[in-house]
Amino acid sequence: MRRPLWIKNAAQLVTVAGGKGPRSGPEMSDLGLIEDGSVWIENGKIKAVGTTAEMNAQFGEWEEDADVIEAYGKLVTPGLVDPHTHFVYGGSREKEFEMRLEGASYMDIMNAGGGIHATARMTRESTEEELYGQAERRLDSFLRHGVTTVEGKSGYGMDLETELKQLHIMKQLNERHPVDIVPTFMGAHAIPPEYKGREEEFVSLIIDEMIPAVTSEKLAVFNDVFCEIGVYTPEQSRRILEAGRRHGLIPKIHADEIEPYGGAELAAEVGAISAEHLLKASDEGIRKMAEAGVIACLLPATALYLREKAARGREMIDAGVPVTISTDCNPGSSPTTSMPLVMNLACISMRMSPAEALVAATINAAHAIGVQDKAGSIEPGKQADLVLWNVKNYQELQYLFGVNHVGAVWKKGEKVI
Ligand SMILES: N=CN[C@@H](CCC(=O)O)C(=O)O
Numbered sequence: 395m396r397r398p399l400w401i402k403n404a405a406q407l408v409t410v411a412g413g414k415g416p417r418s419g420p421e422m423s424d425l426g427l428i429e430d431g432s433v434w435i436e437n438g439k440i441k442a443v444g445t446t447a448e449m450n451a452q453f454g455e456w457e458e459d460a461d462v463i464e465a466y467g468k469l470v471t472p473g474l475v476d477p478h479t480h481f482v483y484g485g486s487r488e489k490e491f492e493m494r495l496e497g498a499s500y501m502d503i504m505n506a507g508g509g510i511h512a513t514a515r516m517t518r519e520s521t522e523e524e525l526y527g528q529a530e531r532r533l534d535s536f537l538r539h540g541v542t543t544v545e546g547k548s549g550y551g552m553d554l555e556t557e558l559k560q561l562h563i564m565k566q567l568n569e570r571h572p573v574d575i576v577p578t579f580m581g582a583h584a585i586p587p588e589y590k591g592r593e594e595e596f597v598s599l600i601i602d603e604m605i606p607a608v609t610s611e612k613l614a615v616f617n618d619v620f621c622e623i624g625v626y627t628p629e630q631s632r633r634i635l636e637a638g639r640r641h642g643l644i645p646k647i648h649a650d651e652i653e654p655y656g657g658a659e660l661a662a663e664v665g666a667i668s669a670e671h672l673l674k675a676s677d678e679g680i681r682k683m684a685e686a687g688v689i690a691c692l693l694p695a696t697a698l699y700l701r702e703k704a705a706r707g708r709e710m711i712d713a714g715v716p717v718t719i720s721t722d723c724n725p726g727s728s729p730t731t732s733m734p735l736v737m738n739l740a741c742i743s744m745r746m747s748p749a750e751a752l753v754a755a756t757i758n759a760a761h762a763i764g765v766q767d768k769a770g771s772i773e774p775g776k777q778a779d780l781v782l783w784n785v786k787n788y789q790e791l792q793y794l795f796g797v798n799h800v801g802a803v804w805k806k807g808e809k810v811i
């Protein structure tokens with residue numbers, strides 16, 4: 395049996411405890427904050443949470459048997475959850491960054507064979523070992539930024555072999571790396587050039603071959619589609635998501651990122667767990683998402699990187715939509731692994747409060763990828779995924795931006811940073 399771990403005397407302990415579903419409205423400001431907080435951990439799981447005085451009374455006599463961490467003057471939170479990433483890919487696209495600064499648009503570059511197509515070529519050409527090594531380094535970086543669980547999408551293959559290659563790498567890394575990985579199949583990330591003019595054939599290939607192959611090996615939990623003008627229409631997206639659903643995959647949608655296209659509305663209609671991006675979501679789409687309880691997964695680093703106006707996070711929260719936030723880690727529109735930066739940007743560019751940003755990056759993110767029973771909050775019975783930050787309160791974490799404040803990270807009770 396492992397020695398218990400006792401983290402005590404934290405200036406602030408953000409538990410985000412309580413509640414059932416993803417948080418919306420005023421609940422998004424409820425941090426379950428404990429001043430002078432303390433957590434007792436046994437066998438990788440949280441056993442008890444309270445003030446240090448309460449925990450001294452309960453566990454004081456076993457202090458010598460435990461590994462004790464004094465967190466005086468520091469903030470402790472749940473491990474962050476990143477609910478939207480494309481972290482398994484080959485190559486990089488720094489030249490496109492320069493082209494965009496010179497005026498080229500994201501879609502122009504993609505339509506000219508760059509963008510997602512360029513990464514798909516580099517991913518197809520990479521060996522499994524090369525992809526594994528690069529993805530592992532990105533996971534290490536997530537961990538250094540306080541992220542203990544990530545969602546990861548395929549979609550840089552768009553042929554069965556490479557889609558499976560990406561998903562197999564996520565499976566292996568999930569078994570070997572401390573960060574937990576929740577896999578999403580995203581064969582519908584773009585229309586591959588070899589199917590130009592034969593888009594319907596590619597949709598049929600996804601539905602008839604790729605989805606059955608991916609699900610027969612149980613390689614994915616979610617199914618995602620890039621529903622965008624010039625990529626997948628809402629009608630094609632619906633068919634792909636419904637086919638996935640028949641095979642047990644839960645729908646997600648890249649919706650209304652570049653143009654308003656009814657993606658938010660579609661997410662509500664197909665009962666997607668979340669809709670992603672939403673920079674151009676309509677009022678009607680936001681209202682429908684609130685009604686259907688679809689989680690808005692907002693990506694303010696992507697908006698910044700593409701020099702676009704961020705999604706209407708403030709309005710969405712006020713309209714009752716549960717909101718989560720993510721890095722969108724990918725080689726084109728957001729090559730970052732920093733969830734702390736994303737929390738900062740959620741405050742600055744979407745007028746979310748420091749508390750809302752933390753709820754969005756923890757329990758709501760956990761709900762968006764179906765891991766709410768084991769991650770996203772500090773509650774008895776959950777995995778001991780915790781971050782100690784070198785700041786004195788949660789406001790300071792969002793206020794001192796662009797700096798990595800991570801002091802230590804525990805995954806399932808093991809100190810990993
Ligand atoms: N917009 C679509 N997909 C990714 C970007 C992929 C890429 O540019 O490589 C996103 O979520 O931002």
Ligand SMILES: [Zn+2]
Nearest residue numbers: 478480648722
């Ligand atoms: Zn994405």
